[in-house]
Amino acid sequence: MKHFSFFLMFFLMFTILHGQEKATFEELDPGPVGYWNGSDLSGKFSSGPFTFHNSYNVDWASWAGFSYTNHTDTVTAGWSNLYSAITGIGAGGSAVYATAFVAGSARISLEQASTVSGMYITNSTYAYLSVLNGDDFTKKFGGPDGTDPDYFRLIIDGIGNEGDTTGTIVFYLADFRDSDSANDYIIKEWTWVDLTALGDVAEIHFSMESSDTGDWGMNTPAFFCVDNINSKELTPASGRPAAMAGEIRAYPNPFSDRFSLALAAGDHRVEILDMQGRLHHQDIYAGDTVVGIEGLSHLPSGVYIVRITSERMEYTAMKLRKL
Numbered sequence: 169m170k171h172f173s174f175f176l177m178f179f180l181m182f183t184i185l186h187g188q189e190k191a192t193f194e195e196l197d198p199g200p201v202g203y204w205n206g207s208d209l210s211g212k213f214s215s216g217p218f219t220f221h222n223s224y225n226v227d228w229a230s231w232a233g234f235s236y237t238n239h240t241d242t243v244t245a246g247w248s249n250l251y252s253a254i255t256g257i258g259a260g261g262s263a264v265y266a267t268a269f270v271a272g273s274a275r276i277s278l279e280q281a282s283t284v285s286g287m288y289i290t291n292s293t294y295a296y297l298s299v300l301n302g303d304d305f306t307k308k309f310g311g312p313d314g315t316d317p318d319y320f321r322l323i324i325d326g327i328g329n330e331g332d333t334t335g336t337i338v339f340y341l342a343d344f345r346d347s348d349s350a351n352d353y354i355i356k357e358w359t360w361v362d363l364t365a366l367g368d369v370a371e372i373h374f375s376m377e378s379s380d381t382g383d384w385g386m387n388t389p390a391f392f393c394v395d396n397i398n399s400k401e402l403t404p405a406s407g408r409p410a411a412m413a414g415e416i417r418a419y420p421n422p423f424s425d426r427f428s429l430a431l432a433a434g435d436h437r438v439e440i441l442d443m444q445g446r447l448h449h450q451d452i453y454a455g456d457t458v459v460g461i462e463g464l465s466h467l468p469s470g471v472y473i474v475r476i477t478s479e480r481m482e483y484t485a486m487k488l489r490k491l
Contacts, residue, residue, distance in 0.1 A: 191215035191397040193264040196236050203237040203251040217279040218397060220266060232271035234394075238263050245297040250391070254296040259288040259358040259395035267292055270390040274374045276397075281329050281370040285398050288358040289322065291341050292391035299342045299354050299388060306387045307380050310344045310352060318344040318379040320354075320388050325373040326366030335366045335473075335486065341392060360400055365416050365476075365486050418474060422489035425465035431457050431476070439475040440464075448472070464490065 193215045198204055204213060206224035213220055213236060220234035237251035244252075251267055258265040268274045278284075291299075299320055302308030309318040320342040326334035339361050342354040363372070378388035417430040429438065431453070438459065440449035448467060453459045467490050474486040 189217045190399040191218040192262065192399060193236050193258070193266055193395065194262055196264055198236060198238045198264060202239050203235055205231040205235040205251075206233070207231070215266075216397070219277045219279075221275050221277065223271075232269050233274045234266050234268050234276070236264055236266045238265075242293050244293065245301070245303060247294065247389075249293050252293040253358075253393040254291045254293045254356050255358055255393075262395065265393055265395035267391060267393045268374060270374055270376045270392070272375070275327075276372045276374075278370055278372075281368045283368055284363045284366065284372065286360055286362045286364070286400060287397040288395045289339060289341075289355075289361050290358045290393050291355050292389070292393050295320070295341070295389045295391045296354060296356065306389070309342055309354070309380075310349065314344075314349045314352070316344065316379075318342070320378045320380075321376065322392055323375045323377065324361070324363065324366075325375075326363070326369040327371040327373055328368065329370045334369055337361065337363065337365065358395060362416065367487070416476060416486070418486050418488055422491045423464070424491045426460060426462040427464075427488060429459045429461065429474070429476070431459060432478070434478055437477045439477075440467075441473045441475060443471055443473070 196204070196213065196215060206222035207229075209224055209226075211222055211224075213222070213234070215236075220236075222231060222233035222235065224231045235251065238258075239249075239251040239253075240256045241249050241252040242254055242256040250269070253265060253267065257263070297303075298306045299309045299318075307316075307318075309320070310316050311318075319340060322339045322341055324337045324339065326336075328334045339359075340355075344352040346352065366372075374392075376386065376388075376390045376392070378386045380387040416432070418427055419430075420427060435452065435454045436456075436459075437450070437452050438461065439447060440461070441447050449461065449464070469490050471487055471489050474488055476486070
C-alpha cells in the first residue's frame with residue numbers, strides 16, 4: 169500500500185510539472201508581412217493559456233507591448249528592424265516567436281493563476297547591434313576602451329490575484345560590469361530563464377533598465393524576444409546548454425531554525441531580508457548545489473525574502489515564512 173501511495177504521489181507530481189500548458193506561438197500566423205503588431209486594435213493575442221497585451225497608436229503607426237513574428241534578419245541595425253531576434257530563428261529552430269517593446273512596462277496574463285516554469289529569452293537584433301556597436305542614439309557598451317561598467321537588464325515581476333508582487337527576477341541581456349573585460353557578454357542565444365521562484369502568478373510584468381540613459385530615459389532600445397513559455401525541453405538552435413539558472417527550490421517552507429536551498433551549479437550570493445528590506449543573513453556559496461542555511465532560530469516569526477544572485481540572474485522572489 170505504501171509503494172502504491174508513493175507511486176501515485178510521484179505520478180501526480182510528474183503530471184503537474186510536465187502537463188503545464190505552453191505558449192510556443194507556432195499556431196499563430198504572422199501573415200505576408202511576417203509579423204502582427206496590434207494594428208487591428210484588438211489589444212492582445214494569445215498562445216496557450218497566456219495572453220500577451222499590446223497597445224497600438226494609430227496616429228503614429230507604432231506599437232508597444234508584445235507582437236509575434238517570423239522575421240530572421242540578424243544584420244540590419246536600427247529601428248527599421250523591430251521584429252527580428254538576434255538568433256535569426258525561434259527557440260529550438262521554431263519559426264514563430266514573440267518580441268516585446270517595453271514602453272515603461274509590458275505584461276502577460278494567465279487564464280488562471282499558476283506557477284510558470286520559465287521561458288526562453290534572447291536579445292532582439294535591434295538591441296543587440298545597438299549595444300555591440302553603438303549608433304546615433306546609443307553608446308557602444310564598454311566605451312572606447314571596453315572598461316565602462318555597462319549593463320542592459322530585464323526585470324520580471326510576478327503579480328498575484330490580488331495585484332501583489334509575488335517576486336522579482338532580474339535577467340541581464342548584456343553585462344559589462346566585471347572588472348575583467350573578458351567576462352563581458354551580450355546574450356546572443358535563446359536562454360532559459362527559470363520563473364518558478366515567482367510562485368503562482370496571475371500576470372507577469374516586464375520592465376527594462378540600462379546603464380545608457382539620457383534626459384529622456386533609457387537610450388538602449390527597449391526590446392527583447394520570448395519563446396516557448398513552460399517548454400524547457402527544446403534545445404536552442406545554437407546547440408548551447410539551455411539552463412542559465414536551473415530550478416531553485418527552498419524547503420521546508422515554513423521553517424523554524426533552518427532551511428535548505430537547491431541551486432543550479434555555480435556561485436551564488438544568498439541574502440535573507442525581512443519585509444522592510446533589512447538584511448539578516450548574507451553569504452557566498454561557491455559551486456554548491458544544495459545549501460543549508462542554519463542558525464535562524466533568533467529571527468522573529470514572519471515572512472522573509474530570500475534573494476539569490478548568480479552570475480547572470482538575480483532572484484528576489486522567494487518568500488519563506490518563519491514559524
